[in-house]
Amino acid sequence: MRYEKGHKEATRQHIIEVAARRFRENGVAGAGLAGVMSDAGLTNGAFYSHFESKDALVRESIMYAVDKRMSQLQIAIEKNLTLEQTIRDYLSPRHREEAGKGCPTAALVAEIARQPKETRDEYSGKVESHLKLLASRLPNGSNEKRRRVALALHAMMIGTLQLARAVSNKKLSDEILQSGVKSALEFVSLSSD
Amino acid sequence: MRYEKGHKEATRQHIIEVAARRFRENGVAGAGLAGVMSDAGLTNGAFYSHFESKDALVRESIMYAVDKRMSQLQIAIEKNLTLEQTIRDYLSPRHREEAGKGCPTAALVAEIARQPKETRDEYSGKVESHLKLLASRLPNGSNEKRRRVALALHAMMIGTLQLARAVSNKKLSDEILQSGVKSALEFVSLSSD
DNA sequence: TGTACATCAGTGAACGCGCGTTCACTGATGTAC
DNA sequence: TGTACATCAGTGAACGCGCGTTCACTGATGTAC
Numbered sequence: 252m253r254y255e256k257g258h259k260e261a262t263r264q265h266i267i268e269v270a271a272r273r274f275r276e277n278g279v280a281g282a283g284l285a286g287v288m289s290d291a292g293l294t295n296g297a298f299y300s301h302f303e304s305k306d307a308l309v310r311e312s313i314m315y316a317v318d319k320r321m322s323q324l325q326i327a328i329e330k331n332l333t334l335e336q337t338i339r340d341y342l343s344p345r346h347r348e349e350a351g352k353g354c355p356t357a358a359l360v361a362e363i364a365r366q367p368k369e370t371r372d373e374y375s376g377k378v379e380s381h382l383k384l385l386a387s388r389l390p391n392g393s394n395e396k397r398r399r400v401a402l403a404l405h406a407m408m409i410g411t412l413q414l415a416r417a418v419s420n421k422k423l424s425d426e427i428l429q430s431g432v433k434s435a436l437e438f439v440s441l442s443s444d
Numbered sequence: 445m446r447y448e449k450g451h452k453e454a455t456r457q458h459i460i461e462v463a464a465r466r467f468r469e470n471g472v473a474g475a476g477l478a479g480v481m482s483d484a485g486l487t488n489g490a491f492y493s494h495f496e497s498k499d500a501l502v503r504e505s506i507m508y509a510v511d512k513r514m515s516q517l518q519i520a521i522e523k524n525l526t527l528e529q530t531i532r533d534y535l536s537p538r539h540r541e542e543a544g545k546g547c548p549t550a551a552l553v554a555e556i557a558r559q560p561k562e563t564r565d566e567y568s569g570k571v572e573s574h575l576k577l578l579a580s581r582l583p584n585g586s587n588e589k590r591r592r593v594a595l596a597l598h599a600m601m602i603g604t605l606q607l608a609r610a611v612s613n614k615k616l617s618d619e620i621l622q623s624g625v626k627s628a629l630e631f632v633s634l635s636s637d
Numbered sequence: 638t639g640t641a642c643a644t645c646a647g648t649g650a651a652c653g654c655g656c657g658t659t660c661a662c663t664g665a666t667g668t669a670c
Numbered sequence: 671t672g673t674a675c676a677t678c679a680g681t682g683a684a685c686g687c688g689c690g691t692t693c694a695c696t697g698a699t700g701t702a703c
Contacts, residue, residue, distance in 0.1 A: 254699085259646065278555060280473035283689060296693085297647050305690065350557075356607075361554055362471060364543075364609040371612035378611055402620060403600055403627030406607060410599030414549075416557040418571055419564035427595060434596030434635075441634040442627075447666085447679065455679080476656060489660085490680050498657065 263301045266291045271312040271319075275358040276351040279309050279366075310370040313363065316355035317377045324384055334388050338435045341408050342428045347415050357409045357416075381405065390443045400442045407435055456494045459484045464505040464512075468551040469544040472502050472559075503563040506556065509548035510570045517577055527581050528629060534601050535624045540608050540617065550602045550609075574598065583636045593635045600628055 269290040273282040284305055285295045302308045327337055340346065346353050356363075363374050386394070386401040411431035415424045462483040466475040477498055478488045495501045520530055533539065539546050549556075556567050579587070579594040604624035608617045 254646065262646080278471070278473055278558065280471055281558065284691090285688080293646095294648055295690090296649060299691070300646065356610075358554060360606045360610045361551060364606070365471065365474065368612055371610065375611040375613040375616055378607065379616065399623045399627055402607075402623050403604070403631070406603030406620075406624060407596055407600040408603070409606070410601070410603030411596070413553045413557070413602070414571065414595075414599060417549075417553045417564065418568040419561055420568040423568055423572065427599075430592045430595050431599060434592055437635070438596070438631055442630070452679065477658090478655080486679095487681055488657090489682060492658070493679065 259301075262291075262293070262297075266293070266298075266301055266308070267312045267315050270308050271316040271355070272351040274309065274312060275316065275353065275355055279359065279362045284308075306367055306370070309366065310373060313355055313359060313370065314373055314377065317374070317381070320354055321377075321381060321384060328388065334390075334439065335436060337388070338404075338408065339432055342411055342415075342431045342435070344425070344428065347412060347424065347428065350416065354409065354412065357412045360409065389439065392443060396442070400439065404435060404439060407431070407438065411435075452494075455484075455486070455490075459486070459491075459494055459501070460505045460508050463501050464509040464548070465544040467502065467505060468509065468546065468548055472552065472555045477501075499560055499563070502559065503566060506548055506552060506563065507566055507570065510567070510574070513547055514570075514574060514577060521581065527583075527632065530581070531597075531601065531628045532625055535604055535608075535621045535628070537618070537621065540605060540621065543609065547602065547605065550605045553602065582632065585636060589635070593632065597628060597632060600624070600631065604628075 266287065270282075270287045273287050273290060276282070284298055287308070288295045288298055298308075302311070324337065341354070350358050363371060366374075382398060382401050382405070385405055386397040389397040389400055391397075392400065408431070411427060415427040415431075418424050418427070459480065463475075463480045466480050466483060469475070477491055480501070481488045481491055491501075495504070517530065534547070543551050556564065559567075575591060575594050575598070578598055579590040582590045582593055584590075585593065601624070604620060608620040608624070611617050611620070
């Protein structure tokens with residue numbers, strides 16, 4: 252064969268990674284397949300030998316991005332990074348600026364709500380996993396309580412990041428991030444008594 | 445004239461209202477002008493005698509929807525409805541289901557981040573106003589503290605509603621809403637001591 | 638070892654379609670005389 | 671009072687463009703004999 256073994260699988264994976272970035276940057280509806288394929292260094296004709304449809308790529312690339320974020324969280328735990336550091340990283344100017352490399356939920360959650368059932372089904376499972384992971388990082392309380400706090404903390408973090416991205420007033424945007432860090436930390440500590 | 449006085453202004457307003465709904469339902473990138481005009485009972489040719497471009501309609505309809513929501517909040521205050529009731533309405537199954545009539549921030553915040561500067565500038569001002577209004581409803585604390593809590597509460601509410609919309613698992617979605625209400629109330633009360 | 642054929646990832650042109658936008662036209666009414 | 675013209679909100683066809691998708695083809699390599 253022309254290409255080394257595993258080449259096609261590697262190309263497919265490359266398309267998924269490039270797409271995951273483009274979708275987070277421009278939105279699912281705002282990013283076209285020609286752009287994705289061009290980013291991947293290919294022509295658009297090659298797309299359909301890798302995926303059944305745009306919907307299929309959207310689904311796979313969102314799941315890939317969510318999995319990757321969760322494994323980063325997992326690595327942070329193994330490195331003994333504090334929950335405070337995780338919150339500070341999430342609500343940082345860097346994360347605000349680099350939506351394409353950041354949290355797929357913050358970038359795409361509203362569009363996920365309009366995706367086909369299969370995508371939303373898989374996403375629901377990821378949300379469950381994410382909640383378990385986040386709850387495991389909370390200091391104390393019953394399982395039920397930690398799950399509830401994890402949910403609120405997650406919602407607060409995605410909402411805060413989205414607001415910071417939407418406003419054009421830099422001062423306000425910075426305030427939103429800093430205020431968000433403070434409130435998130437306060438919420439976690441107050442909820443652990 | 446063929447039409448009564450104020451007819452054109454009324455038509456323009458009608459287009460804005462119809463567009464505000466469509467954009468919230470399908471996203472800005474997912475909703476076309478032909479669909480909006482057809483919803484308004486007009487043909488697409490009429491559009492450009494009312495607006496300069498799609499961007500202009502997007503900007504005007506988002507500002508309209510935000511203003512309308514804020515005036516509803518204002519009315520709730522005048523009727524002496526509690527903050528708890530406002531939170532329960534926001535995180536209700538009804539609001540989850542009726543995105544087209546609901547909070548424009550929850551539906552569109554990620555897309556607003558990609559809009560032209562003028563739209564984001566105006567939106568920034570609306571966020572400021574909304575924060576002031578929400579802070580005024582918090583029980584006590586310094587102005588600075590109430591502003592911070594208002595921001596966190598707002599972020600938590602939009603994030604929670606978005607998550608509840610995105611997951612397809614009804615049980616999980618209901619849990620997200622109910623858990624969100626509990627956490628929001630807890631956050632407000634813990635932050636007021 | 639050399640030649641003929643099979644494989645298959647990727648190319649690039651083309652498809653129909655809906656997009657945002659433009660424009661010549663319509664037709665009901667108001668105004669001028 | 672009756673006729674000619676001006677107004678202007680709305681019509682509907684058309685524009686070029688990019689979308690998702692299809693497909694005949696390419697060309698480098700592996701395999702058969």
